[in-house]
Amino acid sequence: MSTEVTYVYQSIAQAVLDHEIDTMFGLMGDANLFMVDHYVRHCGGEFIPVAIEGSSVMMALAYSKVSGKIGVATVTHGPALTNCITALVEGARANMPMILLAGDTPVSDTQNLQNIDQRELIKTTGAGFVQIRSPETVAQDMANAFYRAAAEKRPVVVNMPADYMWKEVQHQKISYPVFDAASMVPEGDDFDNAIGMIASARRPIILAGGGAIDAKESIVKLADRLEAPLATTLKAKGMFNDHPFNMDIFGTLSTPQAYELIAQSDCIICFGTSLHHFTTDRGKLVKDKNIVQINNEITEISKNIHPTVALTADAQLTADNIVYWLDEAEIPPSLFTRELEPHSLKQHPLGTNSQQDGSYINYIEALEKLERALPENRVLTTDGGRFMTEVWCRISAPDPQSFIVTAHFGSIGLGVQAAIGASLAVSDRPVVVFSGDGGFMMGGINEFNTAVRLKRDLIVIVCNDSAYGAEHIQFVDRQMDPGLTQFEWPSFAETATALGGQGVLVKSENDLDLAIAAIEKREKPILIELCLDPNDVPRMRV
Template sequence: MTAKSYMFHSVAQAIADHKAATMFGLMGDANLFMVDHYVRHCAGDFVPVAYEGSAVLMAMAYAHVTGTVGVATVTHGPALTNCITALTEGVRGHIPIVLLAGDTPQIDPHNLQNIDQRALVNVTGAGFEQIRAPHTASYDIAHAFYRARVERRPIVLNMPADMMWQEIAHKTVVFAPYDAPAYVPEGDAVDQAIGMIASAKRPIILAGGGAIDARDSLIALSERLEAPLATTLKAKGLFNGHPHNMDIFGTLSTPAAYDLIAKSDCIVSFGASLHRFTTDKGALMKDKRIIQINNTPQEVAKNFHPDAALIADARLTADNILFWLNEAEIPSSGFTRELDLNALTAHPPARGKDKSLGYVDFVSALEKLESALPKDRILTTDGGRFMTEVWCRISAPDPRSFIVTANFGSIGLGLQEAIGAGIAAPDRPVVVFTGDGGFMMGGMNEFNTAVRLKQNLIVILCNDSAYGAEHIQFIDRDMDPGLAMFEWPDFAQIATALGGTGIAVTNDAQLAQCIDAIQSRDAQNCGPLLIELRIDPNDVPRMRI
């Protein structure tokens, strides 16, 4: 007797048809049978989370590290409302995922968990796809995957619960995305851009997150022009090891790099939106020609109007510019010959202040951790006033090994994305820097998830016993910061109680012991490590944004 096939079988198989081997989520009555079939009959891995929004964040990190479309699932109503912040973060970060969200039965409009899920998703900026009927499920899922990849944002697929047990025959549907590189433009705009570059005496090549696959071509252009190489925050690490590398461009630059940018006369920007942190609210763009190359029209002139703009692929355009410079025998600028390139990437050293009141110096601790943490790490940061010093002083091997969770300005997202990154790259250590408020908000409820998964995860918890952004605003106005101060529990003890290893650091001797623990740990057998840095709320460097 032939086994019956239902829509939940087809949904699970459609996910497998798209080579999605991992799904993050939390089960409820609208998705549990689909998840069960995905695991037991489609050979899929399901990562159960403690909170629905965590599933979206983990899928986003998985997509970032692997370069694929991430997959998550939740049930209906409050499960989806719990994903709003995470979805908005994904939209702002241009991360392609598909979120399979159950929906209450269409026949039951008075269901306690009923809500207009399309309207809810629209508020976040994510895309919405509806499974229209059981027999269209595989087509609708294929279209959701297609849209996620092409539109570079989360797509929520709505699955009415009352369709799940309707009989259908599965049909495999997969749409290949039209993801060939954008054309290299011709005409006056190209001639104008190349003319500006050819006449520049002090040009800088700037790469953003949309240019991370163009590294070799950008380096070739830099060497031909003798122009320094810089990145936006999201392309951090792209030019590691190259002698022209001046690291991050903008408010996160070293003092020497910031001065160099001010002296330049031409910025050739690839794959960057030139937002206010990159341009320092336009200050770094003054008195120079700006050429912006981006394959997404909406990103061009979104934040700053350039002198020349090309809607084009970064790699192909860099190759094209190089070709015409050679054809015209344009001489190199010689700009890099004037530079002390080592000084360009050196941030001011720690002040070495005495910490005798149970605190460690934050900057000094970061310098020591930079040397001690595993070199092949994936680096993730939560939001908080500590984060800009981490971005500047803790390195990442390459842009796909660096995850920023500040696209929406939220805190409490970092540890979840670190877990997703660890699933994507199980053979590599993941390091996440988080604050005390962020850990309480979103990290503690998933730390045990990392324990259950036996992850090679190092959590550096920067505990200043305060909500730092608010604390500093009270201080700046000579007001009592007491309402921004918190007496938290002992995070190191909590980490141990949750099944990991927790170490509290209140002085330099304990920091040295902590570094020994990092370097000697057997990550395969000991699971997540949490290091709680106790830092003075009145002595945390100001945010550089």
């Protein structure tokens, strides 16, 4: 333990580095500026200044997802923290860990305009809250915050009282291990029942969710043993890319072929998923089937539907154990995949070729062409909006860790920020982000210049239908004038160029070819603006 006397703000900065985090996102204010300065000038950390505080949370969340470390952001007090609320809810609902270091108003300054009860505010988001209790407990409180973020898989806000910052302390290097070794091998009647259902199934399907990503090899081994096709939830997109009987996303986002196959199945073996109603198509796809649900979080079992049998157990150990007992009992394979053509379940229909007058590009055709042209080693990010489900279906990601969804709270305007955070975690790979026009105006335009300043390899594709699409559909469905949902935005391509990047406007197939050529030769953040007919964009598949 070091006996060198330091100040509290220095101890906080050092504690971040003690947890091997060398990148911090945020905005400085009077309650956190000395901590940030010490982190950069004396700890050797990199500070990424954002345009608006909530962006720092989204960047840290994406950094966590892609790097596997705990992303860290920092803001000052008052409105700086309230600007982070939407992003904190997104992170909490996505079960993504990160740390937000929030400075706080001096207790004695009761008339400070930026005073707010931080604990009560954060409670509403679902994030955790850690109070720095005293100057003497700084290192312990910081270590506890990092532990809780990792163990609880959610954002944790650390309250840093401004009163403490210039108090002298002796810094201690403290970190707490997270005990996450695989455990809980199932046994007993429930396991016996599950084995019986699986052994007797003639058309089984294996479904893997975000909680089973680390169990890929064991789940594939089970699928091959059963001769059963594989599918994933949205969160696990890309998990089985290289498997010949990969169905890709299960549920409302399935291809017609895969959806029909699911309807024909008699048993679905579900690893690490809560079976959201998008996954089950509001129960239609699990009706009259045996459902075996395996999840190591008891709160996720029966959360959305009641399975036939459930096992509170580790995905990898359970898959291995099922294979063992199938072999012991000499259970023959189902032969289900022998009815299928390899790689036949992932192709979504191209749709009809709509006649374009040179003002718009056909959205589906553009996505199909971009899928072939975008860098293969990409990280894929999407903002929220009507456009997003077709991107999820038609644009691939190399693996689940390279796929970031920002729609857990139903918000728009979070995608570009997440893309920048991901790019800081994988500096040698391009990051592709799809955004709608409304979402880009709400949040992306604020941070595109951040990507330019940081020289990120960022490919932004704005799906511009000059409307808030979900609302536009509702007016049209009721044969009402959708004019209130439509906007005359500035040219996003020209704006991107003005902000220091490269913008390309796409209204025709020839324009799209030029955009693809520009992507291949990019030397700075690039924005491709797809001009879309608001009456010709497919509905969300949810």
